[in-house]
Amino acid sequence: MEFRNKYICITGGSAGIGKAILSDLINRGASHFAIIARRKEPLKALEDEFPDVSFLLISADMGNPAEVSKAAEEIRESWGRLDILINNAGVVSAALLDEMSDEDIIGQIGINLTGLILFTKKCLPMLKESNEAAIMNVSSGLGFIARPFYNVYAVTKAGVRHFSEAMRRELKDFPIHVMTIYPTATDTPMMKNATVGNMDDPADVARVSIDGMVSGEIDVVFGGDKRLEDIRKNFLEPGEMDKVIETQFDALRERTKDHRAM
Known part of the structure:
Protein backbone atom coordinates (compact mmCIF):
# COMPACT_ATOMS: atom_id res chain seq x y z
CA MET A 1 0.00 0.00 0.00
CA GLU A 2 1.27 3.44 -1.00
CA PHE A 3 0.56 6.10 1.64
CA ARG A 4 1.70 9.25 -0.14
CA ASN A 5 -1.71 10.14 -1.55
CA LYS A 6 -3.85 8.58 1.14
CA TYR A 7 -6.24 10.56 3.34
CA ILE A 8 -5.98 9.04 6.80
CA CYS A 9 -8.00 9.45 10.00
CA ILE A 10 -6.63 8.41 13.39
CA THR A 11 -8.81 8.59 16.49
CA GLY A 12 -6.88 9.16 19.70
CA GLY A 13 -4.05 10.30 17.47
CA SER A 14 -2.48 13.00 19.62
CA ALA A 15 -0.65 10.64 22.02
CA GLY A 16 0.43 7.07 22.64
CA ILE A 17 0.04 4.42 19.97
CA GLY A 18 -2.06 6.73 17.81
CA LYS A 19 0.62 9.38 17.65
CA ALA A 20 3.29 6.74 17.03
CA ILE A 21 1.24 5.44 14.08
CA LEU A 22 0.93 9.01 12.81
CA SER A 23 4.72 9.47 12.95
CA ASP A 24 5.38 6.15 11.25
CA LEU A 25 2.98 6.92 8.42
CA ILE A 26 4.56 10.34 7.91
CA ASN A 27 7.94 8.61 7.57
CA ARG A 28 6.35 6.42 4.88
CA GLY A 29 5.22 9.43 2.86
CA ALA A 30 1.71 10.17 4.17
CA GLU A 41 -3.91 21.47 23.18
CA PRO A 42 -2.24 18.18 22.14
CA LEU A 43 -3.94 18.46 18.76
CA LYS A 44 -2.54 21.92 18.11
CA ALA A 45 0.92 20.74 19.21
CA LEU A 46 0.97 18.31 16.28
CA GLU A 47 1.12 21.20 13.81
CA ASP A 48 4.32 22.46 15.45
CA GLU A 49 5.86 18.99 15.63
CA PHE A 50 5.00 18.04 12.04
CA PRO A 51 4.97 21.35 10.10
CA ASP A 52 5.02 19.73 6.65
CA VAL A 53 1.84 17.73 7.23
CA SER A 54 -1.66 18.81 6.22
CA PHE A 55 -3.80 18.31 9.32
CA LEU A 56 -7.53 18.32 9.90
CA LEU A 57 -7.67 18.58 13.69
CA ILE A 58 -10.95 17.59 15.32
CA SER A 59 -11.72 17.84 19.02
CA ALA A 60 -14.38 15.25 19.83
CA ASP A 61 -15.41 12.79 22.52
CA MET A 62 -15.71 9.41 20.83
CA GLY A 63 -18.13 8.34 23.54
CA ASN A 64 -20.63 11.01 22.49
CA PRO A 65 -22.70 9.90 19.46
CA ALA A 66 -23.46 13.46 18.38
CA GLU A 67 -19.77 14.38 18.39
CA VAL A 68 -18.89 11.17 16.56
CA SER A 69 -21.33 12.05 13.79
CA LYS A 70 -20.07 15.63 13.65
CA ALA A 71 -16.45 14.46 13.33
CA ALA A 72 -17.27 12.20 10.39
CA GLU A 73 -19.23 14.98 8.73
CA GLU A 74 -16.32 17.38 9.17
CA ILE A 75 -14.08 14.94 7.29
CA ARG A 76 -16.67 14.64 4.54
CA GLU A 77 -17.08 18.40 4.22
CA SER A 78 -13.34 19.16 4.35
CA TRP A 79 -11.97 16.31 2.26
CA GLY A 80 -14.86 14.58 0.56
CA ARG A 81 -12.91 11.33 0.88
CA LEU A 82 -11.21 8.94 3.29
CA ASP A 83 -8.83 6.09 2.50
CA ILE A 84 -7.61 4.77 5.85
CA LEU A 85 -9.43 4.74 9.18
CA ILE A 86 -7.43 3.88 12.29
CA ASN A 87 -9.71 3.38 15.29
CA ASN A 88 -7.30 3.86 18.17
CA ALA A 89 -9.13 5.98 20.78
CA GLY A 90 -9.56 4.15 24.07
CA VAL A 91 -9.88 4.47 27.82
CA VAL A 92 -9.39 2.06 30.70
CA SER A 93 -10.53 1.65 34.28
CA ALA A 94 -9.30 -1.35 36.27
CA ALA A 95 -11.20 -2.51 39.34
CA LEU A 96 -13.34 -5.28 40.74
CA LEU A 97 -16.70 -4.93 39.01
CA ASP A 98 -18.62 -4.10 42.18
CA GLU A 99 -16.08 -1.40 43.02
CA MET A 100 -16.11 0.26 39.59
CA SER A 101 -18.26 3.34 39.10
CA ASP A 102 -21.21 3.19 36.74
CA GLU A 103 -19.68 6.12 34.88
CA ASP A 104 -16.45 4.21 34.20
CA ILE A 105 -18.37 1.17 32.98
CA ILE A 106 -20.46 3.27 30.59
CA GLY A 107 -17.45 5.36 29.53
CA GLN A 108 -15.31 2.38 28.56
CA ILE A 109 -18.07 0.80 26.51
CA GLY A 110 -18.99 4.13 24.94
CA ILE A 111 -15.51 5.11 23.77
CA ASN A 112 -13.83 1.74 23.22
CA LEU A 113 -16.67 -0.02 21.44
CA THR A 114 -19.85 1.92 20.72
CA GLY A 115 -18.01 5.02 19.51
CA LEU A 116 -15.68 2.91 17.37
CA ILE A 117 -18.61 1.16 15.72
CA LEU A 118 -20.58 4.37 15.16
CA PHE A 119 -17.59 6.21 13.72
CA THR A 120 -16.82 3.35 11.37
CA LYS A 121 -20.44 3.39 10.22
CA LYS A 122 -20.30 7.14 9.55
CA CYS A 123 -17.02 6.82 7.64
CA LEU A 124 -17.95 3.77 5.56
CA PRO A 125 -19.53 5.70 2.64
CA MET A 126 -16.22 7.52 2.12
CA LEU A 127 -14.12 4.39 2.51
CA LYS A 128 -16.29 2.57 -0.01
CA GLU A 129 -15.51 5.27 -2.56
CA SER A 130 -11.75 4.69 -2.23
CA ASN A 131 -9.86 2.56 -4.74
CA GLU A 132 -7.66 1.18 -1.96
CA ALA A 133 -8.87 1.55 1.61
CA ALA A 134 -8.14 0.10 5.03
CA ILE A 135 -9.60 -0.03 8.52
CA MET A 136 -7.25 -0.72 11.42
CA ASN A 137 -8.95 -1.39 14.74
CA VAL A 138 -6.84 -1.30 17.90
CA SER A 139 -7.88 -4.03 20.30
CA SER A 140 -5.67 -5.45 23.08
CA GLY A 141 -4.21 -8.72 24.26
CA LEU A 142 -7.08 -8.58 26.75
CA GLY A 143 -9.41 -8.92 23.78
CA PHE A 144 -8.26 -12.55 23.63
CA ILE A 145 -7.64 -13.31 27.30
CA ALA A 146 -9.77 -11.56 29.93
CA ARG A 147 -8.09 -10.96 33.27
CA PRO A 148 -9.47 -9.96 36.67
CA PHE A 149 -9.93 -6.22 37.23
CA TYR A 150 -10.10 -5.55 33.47
CA ASN A 151 -13.59 -7.00 33.21
CA VAL A 152 -15.30 -4.22 31.22
CA TYR A 153 -12.17 -3.18 29.30
CA ALA A 154 -11.66 -6.77 28.14
CA VAL A 155 -15.27 -6.97 26.98
CA THR A 156 -14.85 -3.87 24.84
CA LYS A 157 -11.63 -5.12 23.28
CA ALA A 158 -13.10 -8.54 22.55
CA GLY A 159 -16.00 -6.70 20.94
CA VAL A 160 -13.55 -4.83 18.73
CA ARG A 161 -12.08 -8.17 17.63
CA HIS A 162 -15.46 -9.58 16.63
CA PHE A 163 -16.52 -6.33 14.99
CA SER A 164 -13.42 -6.46 12.80
CA GLU A 165 -14.21 -10.03 11.77
CA ALA A 166 -17.78 -9.15 10.89
CA MET A 167 -16.77 -6.06 8.89
CA ARG A 168 -14.05 -7.93 7.01
CA ARG A 169 -16.66 -10.42 5.83
CA GLU A 170 -19.34 -7.80 5.29
CA LEU A 171 -17.08 -5.66 3.08
CA LYS A 172 -15.95 -8.53 0.85
CA ASP A 173 -17.11 -6.73 -2.31
CA PHE A 174 -15.10 -3.56 -1.60
CA PRO A 175 -11.34 -2.91 -1.76
CA ILE A 176 -11.22 -2.27 2.00
CA HIS A 177 -8.68 -4.19 4.06
CA VAL A 178 -9.90 -4.72 7.63
CA MET A 179 -7.35 -5.62 10.28
CA THR A 180 -6.96 -5.64 14.06
CA ILE A 181 -3.92 -5.13 16.24
CA TYR A 182 -3.54 -6.57 19.72
CA PRO A 183 -0.87 -4.70 21.71
CA THR A 184 0.41 -5.86 25.07
CA ALA A 185 1.23 -3.30 27.76
CA THR A 186 2.71 -0.34 25.88
CA ASP A 187 4.53 2.66 27.28
CA THR A 188 1.83 5.29 26.70
CA PRO A 189 -0.01 7.85 28.86
CA MET A 190 -2.82 5.30 29.32
CA MET A 191 -0.40 3.10 31.26
CA LYS A 192 1.18 5.74 33.49
CA ASN A 193 -0.83 4.64 36.56
CA ALA A 194 -0.27 0.91 36.06
CA THR A 195 2.58 -0.89 37.80
CA VAL A 196 4.00 -2.74 34.81
CA GLY A 197 7.59 -3.36 33.77
CA ASN A 198 9.09 -4.15 30.38
CA MET A 199 6.41 -2.38 28.35
CA ASP A 200 6.54 -2.24 24.56
CA ASP A 201 7.73 0.89 22.78
CA PRO A 202 4.80 2.56 20.96
CA ALA A 203 7.09 3.27 17.98
CA ASP A 204 7.72 -0.47 17.63
CA VAL A 205 4.00 -1.21 17.93
CA ALA A 206 3.28 1.35 15.22
CA ARG A 207 5.95 0.04 12.87
CA VAL A 208 4.89 -3.60 13.16
CA SER A 209 1.21 -2.64 12.80
CA ILE A 210 1.75 -0.61 9.64
CA ASP A 211 3.99 -3.34 8.24
CA GLY A 212 1.04 -5.66 8.83
CA MET A 213 -1.25 -3.34 6.91
CA VAL A 214 1.18 -3.21 3.99
CA SER A 215 1.49 -7.00 3.87
CA GLY A 216 -2.26 -7.57 4.21
CA GLU A 217 -2.28 -9.10 7.68
CA ILE A 218 -5.67 -9.62 9.29
CA ASP A 219 -4.44 -9.81 12.90
CA VAL A 220 -1.22 -8.44 14.36
CA VAL A 221 -0.74 -10.00 17.79
CA PHE A 222 2.02 -8.72 20.07
CA GLY A 223 3.65 -10.70 22.86
CA GLY A 224 5.47 -13.35 20.86
CA ASP A 225 5.05 -17.11 20.96
CA LYS A 226 4.12 -17.05 24.65
CA ARG A 227 1.09 -14.86 23.95
CA LEU A 228 0.01 -17.09 21.06
CA GLU A 229 0.29 -20.17 23.26
CA ASP A 230 -1.71 -18.48 26.03
CA ILE A 231 -4.43 -17.56 23.52
CA ARG A 232 -4.56 -21.17 22.35
CA LYS A 233 -4.84 -22.41 25.92
CA ASN A 234 -7.50 -19.84 26.80
CA PHE A 235 -9.72 -21.00 23.94
CA LEU A 236 -9.08 -24.74 24.10
CA GLU A 237 -8.42 -25.21 27.83
CA PRO A 238 -10.09 -22.30 29.62
CA GLY A 239 -10.07 -24.14 32.94
CA GLU A 240 -6.30 -24.45 32.76
CA MET A 241 -5.98 -20.75 32.02
CA ASP A 242 -8.21 -20.07 35.03
CA LYS A 243 -5.65 -21.87 37.19
CA VAL A 244 -2.76 -19.89 35.73
CA ILE A 245 -4.46 -16.55 36.31
CA GLU A 246 -5.54 -17.59 39.82
CA THR A 247 -1.87 -17.77 40.78
CA GLN A 248 -1.46 -14.19 39.49
CA PHE A 249 -4.52 -12.74 41.20
CA ASP A 250 -2.85 -10.92 44.09
CA ALA A 251 -0.11 -9.54 41.85
CA LEU A 252 -2.72 -8.34 39.36
CA ARG A 253 -4.65 -6.64 42.14
CA GLU A 254 -1.52 -4.75 43.20
CA ARG A 255 -0.54 -3.81 39.63
CA THR A 256 -3.97 -2.49 38.72
CA LYS A 257 -5.09 -0.75 41.90
CA ASP A 258 -4.43 2.72 40.47
CA HIS A 259 -4.85 1.96 36.77
CA ARG A 260 -7.41 4.37 35.44
CA ALA A 261 -7.14 6.52 32.31
CA MET A 262 -10.57 7.93 31.49
Whole structure:
Protein backbone atom coordinates (compact mmCIF):
# COMPACT_ATOMS: atom_id res chain seq x y z
CA MET A 1 0.00 0.00 0.00
CA GLU A 2 1.27 3.44 -1.00
CA PHE A 3 0.56 6.10 1.64
CA ARG A 4 1.70 9.25 -0.14
CA ASN A 5 -1.71 10.14 -1.55
CA LYS A 6 -3.85 8.58 1.14
CA TYR A 7 -6.24 10.56 3.34
CA ILE A 8 -5.98 9.04 6.80
CA CYS A 9 -8.00 9.45 10.00
CA ILE A 10 -6.63 8.41 13.39
CA THR A 11 -8.81 8.59 16.49
CA GLY A 12 -6.88 9.16 19.70
CA GLY A 13 -4.05 10.30 17.47
CA SER A 14 -2.48 13.00 19.62
CA ALA A 15 -0.65 10.64 22.02
CA GLY A 16 0.43 7.07 22.64
CA ILE A 17 0.04 4.42 19.97
CA GLY A 18 -2.06 6.73 17.81
CA LYS A 19 0.62 9.38 17.65
CA ALA A 20 3.29 6.74 17.03
CA ILE A 21 1.24 5.44 14.08
CA LEU A 22 0.93 9.01 12.81
CA SER A 23 4.72 9.47 12.95
CA ASP A 24 5.38 6.15 11.25
CA LEU A 25 2.98 6.92 8.42
CA ILE A 26 4.56 10.34 7.91
CA ASN A 27 7.94 8.61 7.57
CA ARG A 28 6.35 6.42 4.88
CA GLY A 29 5.22 9.43 2.86
CA ALA A 30 1.71 10.17 4.17
CA SER A 31 0.86 13.86 4.49
CA HIS A 32 -2.94 14.17 4.92
CA PHE A 33 -4.32 13.34 8.35
CA ALA A 34 -7.52 13.90 10.27
CA ILE A 35 -6.61 13.53 13.93
CA ILE A 36 -9.34 13.21 16.53
CA ALA A 37 -8.80 13.68 20.26
CA ARG A 38 -10.72 15.13 23.16
CA ARG A 39 -8.25 17.83 24.16
CA LYS A 40 -7.41 20.71 21.83
CA GLU A 41 -3.91 21.47 23.18
CA PRO A 42 -2.24 18.18 22.14
CA LEU A 43 -3.94 18.46 18.76
CA LYS A 44 -2.54 21.92 18.11
CA ALA A 45 0.92 20.74 19.21
CA LEU A 46 0.97 18.31 16.28
CA GLU A 47 1.12 21.20 13.81
CA ASP A 48 4.32 22.46 15.45
CA GLU A 49 5.86 18.99 15.63
CA PHE A 50 5.00 18.04 12.04
CA PRO A 51 4.97 21.35 10.10
CA ASP A 52 5.02 19.73 6.65
CA VAL A 53 1.84 17.73 7.23
CA SER A 54 -1.66 18.81 6.22
CA PHE A 55 -3.80 18.31 9.32
CA LEU A 56 -7.53 18.32 9.90
CA LEU A 57 -7.67 18.58 13.69
CA ILE A 58 -10.95 17.59 15.32
CA SER A 59 -11.72 17.84 19.02
CA ALA A 60 -14.38 15.25 19.83
CA ASP A 61 -15.41 12.79 22.52
CA MET A 62 -15.71 9.41 20.83
CA GLY A 63 -18.13 8.34 23.54
CA ASN A 64 -20.63 11.01 22.49
CA PRO A 65 -22.70 9.90 19.46
CA ALA A 66 -23.46 13.46 18.38
CA GLU A 67 -19.77 14.38 18.39
CA VAL A 68 -18.89 11.17 16.56
CA SER A 69 -21.33 12.05 13.79
CA LYS A 70 -20.07 15.63 13.65
CA ALA A 71 -16.45 14.46 13.33
CA ALA A 72 -17.27 12.20 10.39
CA GLU A 73 -19.23 14.98 8.73
CA GLU A 74 -16.32 17.38 9.17
CA ILE A 75 -14.08 14.94 7.29
CA ARG A 76 -16.67 14.64 4.54
CA GLU A 77 -17.08 18.40 4.22
CA SER A 78 -13.34 19.16 4.35
CA TRP A 79 -11.97 16.31 2.26
CA GLY A 80 -14.86 14.58 0.56
CA ARG A 81 -12.91 11.33 0.88
CA LEU A 82 -11.21 8.94 3.29
CA ASP A 83 -8.83 6.09 2.50
CA ILE A 84 -7.61 4.77 5.85
CA LEU A 85 -9.43 4.74 9.18
CA ILE A 86 -7.43 3.88 12.29
CA ASN A 87 -9.71 3.38 15.29
CA ASN A 88 -7.30 3.86 18.17
CA ALA A 89 -9.13 5.98 20.78
CA GLY A 90 -9.56 4.15 24.07
CA VAL A 91 -9.88 4.47 27.82
CA VAL A 92 -9.39 2.06 30.70
CA SER A 93 -10.53 1.65 34.28
CA ALA A 94 -9.30 -1.35 36.27
CA ALA A 95 -11.20 -2.51 39.34
CA LEU A 96 -13.34 -5.28 40.74
CA LEU A 97 -16.70 -4.93 39.01
CA ASP A 98 -18.62 -4.10 42.18
CA GLU A 99 -16.08 -1.40 43.02
CA MET A 100 -16.11 0.26 39.59
CA SER A 101 -18.26 3.34 39.10
CA ASP A 102 -21.21 3.19 36.74
CA GLU A 103 -19.68 6.12 34.88
CA ASP A 104 -16.45 4.21 34.20
CA ILE A 105 -18.37 1.17 32.98
CA ILE A 106 -20.46 3.27 30.59
CA GLY A 107 -17.45 5.36 29.53
CA GLN A 108 -15.31 2.38 28.56
CA ILE A 109 -18.07 0.80 26.51
CA GLY A 110 -18.99 4.13 24.94
CA ILE A 111 -15.51 5.11 23.77
CA ASN A 112 -13.83 1.74 23.22
CA LEU A 113 -16.67 -0.02 21.44
CA THR A 114 -19.85 1.92 20.72
CA GLY A 115 -18.01 5.02 19.51
CA LEU A 116 -15.68 2.91 17.37
CA ILE A 117 -18.61 1.16 15.72
CA LEU A 118 -20.58 4.37 15.16
CA PHE A 119 -17.59 6.21 13.72
CA THR A 120 -16.82 3.35 11.37
CA LYS A 121 -20.44 3.39 10.22
CA LYS A 122 -20.30 7.14 9.55
CA CYS A 123 -17.02 6.82 7.64
CA LEU A 124 -17.95 3.77 5.56
CA PRO A 125 -19.53 5.70 2.64
CA MET A 126 -16.22 7.52 2.12
CA LEU A 127 -14.12 4.39 2.51
CA LYS A 128 -16.29 2.57 -0.01
CA GLU A 129 -15.51 5.27 -2.56
CA SER A 130 -11.75 4.69 -2.23
CA ASN A 131 -9.86 2.56 -4.74
CA GLU A 132 -7.66 1.18 -1.96
CA ALA A 133 -8.87 1.55 1.61
CA ALA A 134 -8.14 0.10 5.03
CA ILE A 135 -9.60 -0.03 8.52
CA MET A 136 -7.25 -0.72 11.42
CA ASN A 137 -8.95 -1.39 14.74
CA VAL A 138 -6.84 -1.30 17.90
CA SER A 139 -7.88 -4.03 20.30
CA SER A 140 -5.67 -5.45 23.08
CA GLY A 141 -4.21 -8.72 24.26
CA LEU A 142 -7.08 -8.58 26.75
CA GLY A 143 -9.41 -8.92 23.78
CA PHE A 144 -8.26 -12.55 23.63
CA ILE A 145 -7.64 -13.31 27.30
CA ALA A 146 -9.77 -11.56 29.93
CA ARG A 147 -8.09 -10.96 33.27
CA PRO A 148 -9.47 -9.96 36.67
CA PHE A 149 -9.93 -6.22 37.23
CA TYR A 150 -10.10 -5.55 33.47
CA ASN A 151 -13.59 -7.00 33.21
CA VAL A 152 -15.30 -4.22 31.22
CA TYR A 153 -12.17 -3.18 29.30
CA ALA A 154 -11.66 -6.77 28.14
CA VAL A 155 -15.27 -6.97 26.98
CA THR A 156 -14.85 -3.87 24.84
CA LYS A 157 -11.63 -5.12 23.28
CA ALA A 158 -13.10 -8.54 22.55
CA GLY A 159 -16.00 -6.70 20.94
CA VAL A 160 -13.55 -4.83 18.73
CA ARG A 161 -12.08 -8.17 17.63
CA HIS A 162 -15.46 -9.58 16.63
CA PHE A 163 -16.52 -6.33 14.99
CA SER A 164 -13.42 -6.46 12.80
CA GLU A 165 -14.21 -10.03 11.77
CA ALA A 166 -17.78 -9.15 10.89
CA MET A 167 -16.77 -6.06 8.89
CA ARG A 168 -14.05 -7.93 7.01
CA ARG A 169 -16.66 -10.42 5.83
CA GLU A 170 -19.34 -7.80 5.29
CA LEU A 171 -17.08 -5.66 3.08
CA LYS A 172 -15.95 -8.53 0.85
CA ASP A 173 -17.11 -6.73 -2.31
CA PHE A 174 -15.10 -3.56 -1.60
CA PRO A 175 -11.34 -2.91 -1.76
CA ILE A 176 -11.22 -2.27 2.00
CA HIS A 177 -8.68 -4.19 4.06
CA VAL A 178 -9.90 -4.72 7.63
CA MET A 179 -7.35 -5.62 10.28
CA THR A 180 -6.96 -5.64 14.06
CA ILE A 181 -3.92 -5.13 16.24
CA TYR A 182 -3.54 -6.57 19.72
CA PRO A 183 -0.87 -4.70 21.71
CA THR A 184 0.41 -5.86 25.07
CA ALA A 185 1.23 -3.30 27.76
CA THR A 186 2.71 -0.34 25.88
CA ASP A 187 4.53 2.66 27.28
CA THR A 188 1.83 5.29 26.70
CA PRO A 189 -0.01 7.85 28.86
CA MET A 190 -2.82 5.30 29.32
CA MET A 191 -0.40 3.10 31.26
CA LYS A 192 1.18 5.74 33.49
CA ASN A 193 -0.83 4.64 36.56
CA ALA A 194 -0.27 0.91 36.06
CA THR A 195 2.58 -0.89 37.80
CA VAL A 196 4.00 -2.74 34.81
CA GLY A 197 7.59 -3.36 33.77
CA ASN A 198 9.09 -4.15 30.38
CA MET A 199 6.41 -2.38 28.35
CA ASP A 200 6.54 -2.24 24.56
CA ASP A 201 7.73 0.89 22.78
CA PRO A 202 4.80 2.56 20.96
CA ALA A 203 7.09 3.27 17.98
CA ASP A 204 7.72 -0.47 17.63
CA VAL A 205 4.00 -1.21 17.93
CA ALA A 206 3.28 1.35 15.22
CA ARG A 207 5.95 0.04 12.87
CA VAL A 208 4.89 -3.60 13.16
CA SER A 209 1.21 -2.64 12.80
CA ILE A 210 1.75 -0.61 9.64
CA ASP A 211 3.99 -3.34 8.24
CA GLY A 212 1.04 -5.66 8.83
CA MET A 213 -1.25 -3.34 6.91
CA VAL A 214 1.18 -3.21 3.99
CA SER A 215 1.49 -7.00 3.87
CA GLY A 216 -2.26 -7.57 4.21
CA GLU A 217 -2.28 -9.10 7.68
CA ILE A 218 -5.67 -9.62 9.29
CA ASP A 219 -4.44 -9.81 12.90
CA VAL A 220 -1.22 -8.44 14.36
CA VAL A 221 -0.74 -10.00 17.79
CA PHE A 222 2.02 -8.72 20.07
CA GLY A 223 3.65 -10.70 22.86
CA GLY A 224 5.47 -13.35 20.86
CA ASP A 225 5.05 -17.11 20.96
CA LYS A 226 4.12 -17.05 24.65
CA ARG A 227 1.09 -14.86 23.95
CA LEU A 228 0.01 -17.09 21.06
CA GLU A 229 0.29 -20.17 23.26
CA ASP A 230 -1.71 -18.48 26.03
CA ILE A 231 -4.43 -17.56 23.52
CA ARG A 232 -4.56 -21.17 22.35
CA LYS A 233 -4.84 -22.41 25.92
CA ASN A 234 -7.50 -19.84 26.80
CA PHE A 235 -9.72 -21.00 23.94
CA LEU A 236 -9.08 -24.74 24.10
CA GLU A 237 -8.42 -25.21 27.83
CA PRO A 238 -10.09 -22.30 29.62
CA GLY A 239 -10.07 -24.14 32.94
CA GLU A 240 -6.30 -24.45 32.76
CA MET A 241 -5.98 -20.75 32.02
CA ASP A 242 -8.21 -20.07 35.03
CA LYS A 243 -5.65 -21.87 37.19
CA VAL A 244 -2.76 -19.89 35.73
CA ILE A 245 -4.46 -16.55 36.31
CA GLU A 246 -5.54 -17.59 39.82
CA THR A 247 -1.87 -17.77 40.78
CA GLN A 248 -1.46 -14.19 39.49
CA PHE A 249 -4.52 -12.74 41.20
CA ASP A 250 -2.85 -10.92 44.09
CA ALA A 251 -0.11 -9.54 41.85
CA LEU A 252 -2.72 -8.34 39.36
CA ARG A 253 -4.65 -6.64 42.14
CA GLU A 254 -1.52 -4.75 43.20
CA ARG A 255 -0.54 -3.81 39.63
CA THR A 256 -3.97 -2.49 38.72
CA LYS A 257 -5.09 -0.75 41.90
CA ASP A 258 -4.43 2.72 40.47
CA HIS A 259 -4.85 1.96 36.77
CA ARG A 260 -7.41 4.37 35.44
CA ALA A 261 -7.14 6.52 32.31
CA MET A 262 -10.57 7.93 31.49
